[in-house]
Amino acid sequence: MRYLLLGACAVEGPDGRPRPPPGHKQRLLLATLLLHAPRVVSVDRLLELLWPQRAPADPTAALQIQVSRLRAFLRAAGAGEPLRSEPYGYRLAVDRGETDAGHFERLAAPARTAPAPEQALALLDGALALWRGEPYEEFADLAYFIGEATRLGQLQGEARERRVECLLALGRVAEALEACGSLVQSHPLRERPRSLQIEALYRSGRQSEALDAFEAFRQLLADELGLDPSPALRQLKLAILRHEPVPGPPAVVTAPAGLPADTPLKAAAAQAAPGGIAELGTPPVPLSTLTGRAAEIEPVAALLERVRLLGVCQVLIRVLRHRLEPHCARGDGGAPAGAAVHRAALRPAQHGALGRVRGRLGLQVPLRLLAPLHRHPRRRERRHSDDPARPRLGAGADD
Numbered sequence: 001m002r003y004l005l006l007g008a009c010a011v012e013g014p015d016g017r018p019r020p021p022p023g024h025k026q027r028l029l030l031a032t033l034l035l036h037a038p039r040v041v042s043v044d045r046l047l048e049l050l051w052p053q054r055a056p057a058d059p060t061a062a063l064q065i066q067v068s069r070l071r072a073f074l075r076a077a078g079a080g081e082p083l084r085s086e087p088y089g090y091r092l093a094v095d096r097g098e099t100d101a102g103h104f105e106r107l108a109a110p111a112r113t114a115p116a117p118e119q120a121l122a123l124l125d126g127a128l129a130l131w132r133g134e135p136y137e138e139f140a141d142l143a144y145f146i147g148e149a150t151r152l153g154q155l156q157g158e159a160r161e162r163r164v165e166c167l168l169a170l171g172r173v174a175e176a177l178e179a180c181g182s183l184v185q186s187h188p189l190r191e192r193p194r195s196l197q198i199e200a201l202y203r204s205g206r207q208s209e210a211l212d213a214f215e216a217f218r219q220l221l222a223d224e225l226g227l228d229p230s231p232a233l234r235q236l237k238l239a240i241l242r243h244e245p246v247p248g249p250p251a252v253v254t255a256p257a258g259l260p261a262d263t264p265l266k267a268a269a270a271q272a273a274p275g276g277i278a279e280l281g282t283p284p285v286p287l288s289t290l291t292g293r294a295a296e297i298e299p300v301a302a303l304l305e306r307v308r309l310l311g312v313c314q315v316l317i318r319v320l321r322h323r324l325e326p327h328c329a330r331g332d333g334g335a336p337a338g339a340a341v342h343r344a345a346l347r348p349a350q351h352g353a354l355g356r357v358r359g360r361l362g363l364q365v366p367l368r369l370l371a372p373l374h375r376h377p378r379r380r381e382r383r384h385s386d387d388p389a390r391p392r393l394g395a396g397a398d399d
Contacts, residue, residue: 001079003034003099006152007132009139011077018132019077025050026070031139033083033092034099035148042089049144100130101152108159117166124163131156157187164196168203176200189224191217195233202240210240 002012009031010018021027032049033041047059056062067090071083082093096102107127114120135152136145160183167176180197187193194217201210214229214237221227229237239246 001077001098002103003030003094004132005031005034005099005101006104006130006135008137009034011074011079014078021070021073023066023069024138025066026073028139029066029070030092031136031145033090034094035136035145037092037094037096037099040086040089040091046089049142101135103127104130104152104159105155108155111159111162117169121163121166121170124159124166127159128156128163157183157190157193161192161196164193164200168196168200173200173203177204188220191230191233195236198233198236198240199246202246207240207243211237214240 004010004018009027010020013019084091084093104127107123111120111123135149139145140149164176164179177200183193198210198213218229
């Protein structure tokens with residue numbers, strides 16, 4: 001026996017056809033109990049839902065009549081006696097998996113992570129075939145059911161989008177384009193269906209229609225929401241204009257385990273995922289004006305080998321330390337190509353000028369200890385500028 005919520009509230013008869021309860025209040029009572037199954041729904045809540053405007057003269061007796069009629073209907077439909085009386089209300093002794101909504105979620109969840117598009121497509125076809133209409137169709141305008149109906153509708157939209165992705169991955173472009181039509185009509189302001197539709201048009205050789213679809217969506221977003229398409233959708237348009245392959249999501253891999261301690265993680269990540277992004281536990285160091293400037297950093301490293309770290313020089317060196325810290329994990333000022341390098345795996349002495357700067361400055365000191373020292377370096381410089389005992393930054397050891 002299966003209880004049906006993805007459409008009009010009903011039960012599945014022995015012949016496989018939906019059989020709704022005969023009365024409106026019985027259908028509302030069944031939908032309410034299924035929404036909370038197998039938990040208890042209080043008598044007060046049921047009375048409020050069944051008679052929202054005016055309660056009957058004897059509300060308890062009226063509710064018992066509706067419960068009795070629903071029990072008789074379920075018994076005739078072959079469901080047995082799932083409707084139980086509890087001290088403070090009633091409950092349906094059914095599991096979530098006995099409803100079509102629960103069965104849909106059980107099929108759709110593994111389809112999101114299925115490794116093969118054929119496997120995901122089979123799961124999604126079975127899940128979407130359970131839908132007969134809008135969830136809680138007859139009671140969708142009641143505030144009590146709006147939250148659950150909206151959640152199920154969002155899951156259905158995601159499943160339909162995933163199905164189109166599988167069709168495109170399998171080269172079934174015509175089917176994907178047909179599925180996109182109804183998907184865009186159901187969610188006109190949702191970007192993912194539009195992106196899939198534009199991609200399907202482009203793959204079917206209809207480049208001008210794909211560009212027209214992009215422009216129509218851009219104008220719709222501007223008129224309705226005052227927004228622009230996302231960077232990913234704009235990138236798709238550029239690929240179409242350049243007749244390039246449709247850009248896909250970057251490959252995300254984890255660095256292989258068991259690497260020797262002296263193996264550069266940048267090279268390991270490049271071997272594991274050429275052209276992809278390696279997740280090595282730390283985010284990439286952001287680029288700045290110091291990145292890739294080994295020629296300028298080399299004289300600084302040589303100067304720091306000679307200067308005494310006293311007075312105002314000490315303050316300036318700490319400021320410099322703060323600026324150079326993010327770049328010491330990049331080797332000799334270069335940015336890693338497609339991989340985030342774990343700082344703890346790099347030994348500063350093995351990485352050229354920046355390694356020498358790190359070793360000279362002691363960059364292993366936490367930056368939080370340096371924050372008070374580099375907030376106002378000019379103030380500290382003015383205090384010590386007239387002290388002849390303080391060496392100047394440009395003074396060498398032989399001066």
